[in-house]
Amino acid sequence: MDYEVVIGLEIHTELKTNSKIFCGCSTKFGSDQNTNVCPVCLGLPGVLPVINEKVVEFAIRAGLALNCEILPFSKFDRKNYYYPDLPKNFQTSQYDLPIAVNGHLDIEVNGETKRIGITRIHMEEDAGKLVHSGATINTSDYALVDYNRTGVPLLEIVSEPDLRSAEEAKAYLEKVKAILEYLDVSDCKMEEGSLRCDANISLRPRGQTTLGTKAEIKNLNSFRSVQRGLEYEIARQEDLLDDGGKVIQETRTWDENKGMTASMRSKEQAHDYRYLPEPDLVPIVVDPARVEEIRTNLPELPDARKQRLMDAYGLSEYDANVITASKSMADYFDQSVQANGDAKTVANWLMGEVSKHLNNEGISILECPVSPEQLTELLALIEKGTISNKIAKAVFEEMWASRKAPEVIVKEKGLVQISDTSEIVAIVDGVIAANPQSVADFKAGKDKAIGFLVGQIMKQTKGRANPDMVNSLLRERL
Ligand SMILES: [Zn+2]
Numbered sequence: 001m002d003y004e005v006v007i008g009l010e011i012h013t014e015l016k017t018n019s020k021i022f023c024g025c026s027t028k029f030g031s032d033q034n035t036n037v038c039p040v041c042l043g044l045p046g047v048l049p050v051i052n053e054k055v056v057e058f059a060i061r062a063g064l065a066l067n068c069e070i071l072p073f074s075k076f077d078r079k080n081y082y083y084p085d086l087p088k089n090f091q092t093s094q095y096d097l098p099i100a101v102n103g104h105l106d107i108e109v110n111g112e113t114k115r116i117g118i119t120r121i122h123m124e125e126d127a128g129k130l131v132h133s134g135a136t137i138n139t140s141d142y143a144l145v146d147y148n149r150t151g152v153p154l155l156e157i158v159s160e161p162d163l164r165s166a167e168e169a170k171a172y173l174e175k176v177k178a179i180l181e182y183l184d185v186s187d188c189k190m191e192e193g194s195l196r197c198d199a200n201i202s203l204r205p206r207g208q209t210t211l212g213t214k215a216e217i218k219n220l221n222s223f224r225s226v227q228r229g230l231e232y233e234i235a236r237q238e239d240l241l242d243d244g245g246k247v248i249q250e251t252r253t254w255d256e257n258k259g260m261t262a263s264m265r266s267k268e269q270a271h272d273y274r275y276l277p278e279p280d281l282v283p284i285v286v287d288p289a290r291v292e293e294i295r296t297n298l299p300e301l302p303d304a305r306k307q308r309l310m311d312a313y314g315l316s317e318y319d320a321n322v323i324t325a326s327k328s329m330a331d332y333f334d335q336s337v338q339a340n341g342d343a344k345t346v347a348n349w350l351m352g353e354v355s356k357h358l359n360n361e362g363i364s365i366l367e368c369p370v371s372p373e374q375l376t377e378l379l380a381l382i383e384k385g386t387i388s389n390k391i392a393k394a395v396f397e398e399m400w401a402s403r404k405a406p407e408v409i410v411k412e413k414g415l416v417q418i419s420d421t422s423e424i425v426a427i428v429d430g431v432i433a434a435n436p437q438s439v440a441d442f443k444a445g446k447d448k449a450i451g452f453l454v455g456q457i458m459k460q461t462k463g464r465a466n467p468d469m470v471n472s473l474l475r476e477r478l
Contacts, residue, residue: 001242003203005234006211007163011176013155013186014126014194015058020151021125022049022092022281027153029192033146041125041151043088048280051076055153056099056284058185059123060294062155063100065179065301066118070291074099076123076278085128085145093156095275098122099284105179106303107171108321116172117160126152149193155185161200161211166230170223173197174325178302181327196221199230202247203237212237213247217254217261229254233261305330313343322351328365335372345379353396370399378406390463391415419466421473424457427465428473431456442478450474 020027023040040047063070077095103118128150134140157176163169177195180186188195202214217233220226232254237247252261300308302324309320309330324330329350336346354375358365370378378395381387387395387410398409410416418424431453432439441449450471457470 002206003238003241004206004208005164006161006202006204006214007165007169007230008161008200009157009159009163009169009172010198010200011157011159011173012126012196012198013157013180013188015055015153015155016184016186017052017054017058017153019052021052021055021123021153022151025151029189029194031148033144034148036148037150041087042147049092051281051284052153055123056286057294058153058183059099059121059155060286060291061183061298062157062180062185063103063121064291064295065183065298066100066103066105066121066157066176068100068103068118068121070100070286071097072286072288073097073283074286075283076281077275078278079124079273079275081273083127084143085130085147085150087128087147087150091124091127092278092281093124094122095270097283099286105172105175107168107175109165109168109171114162114168116162116168119158119160121155121157124154124156126150126154161202166227166234169199169230170227173223173226175302178325178327182299182301182305184299190222193221197226199226199233201230201233201237203234203241212241213249215247215249215261216251218251218264220254222256225254225256228256228259229261232259236261302327302330309333309343313337313347315343315347319347319351323347326365332365332368332372336376339373339376341372341376341379342383345382346375349375349379353393357396357400369403370396374399374405381406381410385417385419385466386410387415387417388463388467391417394463415464417466418461418464419469421469424461424465424469424473425477427457427460428470428477431460432474432477439478450478 017027019025020041023038025038025041026036028036040049060070074094074097076092078090079093079095080090082089098120100121101119103121105116105118106113107116108114126149128145128147131144131146132140133142159172163172177188180195181188186194190196197220199217199220200214201217202212204210204212215233215237217229220229233252240247248266250266251264253264254261306320306324309315309323310317315323323333333346333350337343354365354368354370358368378392378399382389382392395406395409395415398404398413399406402409435453435456438449438452442453453474454467454470457465457474458467
């Protein structure tokens with residue numbers, strides 16, 4: 001049977017505030033266990049939460065960037081459930097009146113633009129973290145709990161079920177991540193859990209309008225796991241339905257190592273949580289003037305920046321897309337161009353050598369040991385003909401390792417390009433004399449033979465001969 005896939009994503013992002021959502025404790029990641037805690041976030045009796053204004057501002061900023069309507073009146077609710085990492089036995093969240101609703105976001109997949117609806121964005125607190133003694137929850141003798149994360153502010157961004165493939169879901173998540181980074185409201189470090197998502201997925205026979213029964217996959221915390229987890233789940237539901245079985249509404253976990261999803265618990269309905277209005281916090285009343293002020297001060301977002309790079313520098317849509325997908329990459333690009341780098345050359349290097357080195361070391365461009373100014377200096381050396389493109393790659397390698405300036409490396413290693421005609425002529429003549437067969441082949445019309453001769457010359461000069469000169473001198477003398 002031909003099925004249509006229906007996916008909705010719930011993205012959770014930890015906000016980059018210095019303190020937690022309802023108390024003054026630090027949100028610093030990696031602190032010693034249970035050091036960033038106080039009676040409020042530990043849920044001790046008699047305490048009162050106080051909303052962190054910064055959280056509301058960040059939520060509005062995200063809401064506006066995702067084309068949402070900001071509700072002038074919203075409130076907090078208690079989502080009641082028992083879990084050891086939730087000391088109050090309820091999570092303070094938003095239920096029927098979230099801060100932002102009815103937004104949308106455009107994504108591009110296979111060259112086509114598609115609009116994805118955003119149902120709502122709400123504020124809530126994060127829960128603590130359980131550390132199990134064994135490899136899995138089932139093989140652990142005991143678990144320890146760290147409450148440092150309890151009360152760290154979260155935004156939950158809920159999409160409409162508008163996504164139709166794992167690929168679209170990944171593109172949507174990437175776009176949301178980029179926007180949150182540009183807004184500077186979250187560091188979006190998926191490996192530290194500050195961006196993670198749950199996916200709701202169902203299948204229905206193509207043409208049917210009612211939705212099929214969905215399963216939810218919890219805590220997908222990398223782009224790779226989003227794509228693989230969804231692909232696995234699509235195939236699982238397809239097989240089940242083809243065999244005449246039924247998908248049951250449940251929560252499933254994704255096991256990255258086994259590459260499969262597994263049932264965790266039957267899915268709760270909203271009424272299972274017995275949402276209650278939070279009596280300890282006053283409702284949030286947002287002044288429309290404040291919303292407009294935040295809107296006016298929104299930074300340049302990925303789509304606008306992409307358009308600017310295309311208009312101002314003539315970058316291709318593909319290049320502009322790659323560079324603006326991460327704010328730090330786009331910043332690096334802008335700084336290089338401001339330091340007089342040629343935009344297209346900078347773009348090529350960013351997507352080539354720089355990205356290759358970053359990927360090899362698994363680091364982000366923020367940690368790149370070569371600064372935008374140093375990269376520009378290197379490109380200027382190529383431009384001036386001091387070094388060839390090929391040598392530049394070796395110099396870049398050395399810059400990466402030693403953090404020295406390119407000029408220093410070129411001087412120290414004697415890499416200056418040989419552009420002196422007489423010096424090259426001597427080598428060209430030597431190579432011609434030593435390789436009569438290739439010379440004969442070339443004269444017999446095998447144009448490829450010249451490549452071998454060029455190679456020999458470059459080898460003898462350790463790549464330092466000016467390639468254009470080598471080519472023209474060779475052809476002249478043959
Ligand atoms: Zn606290």
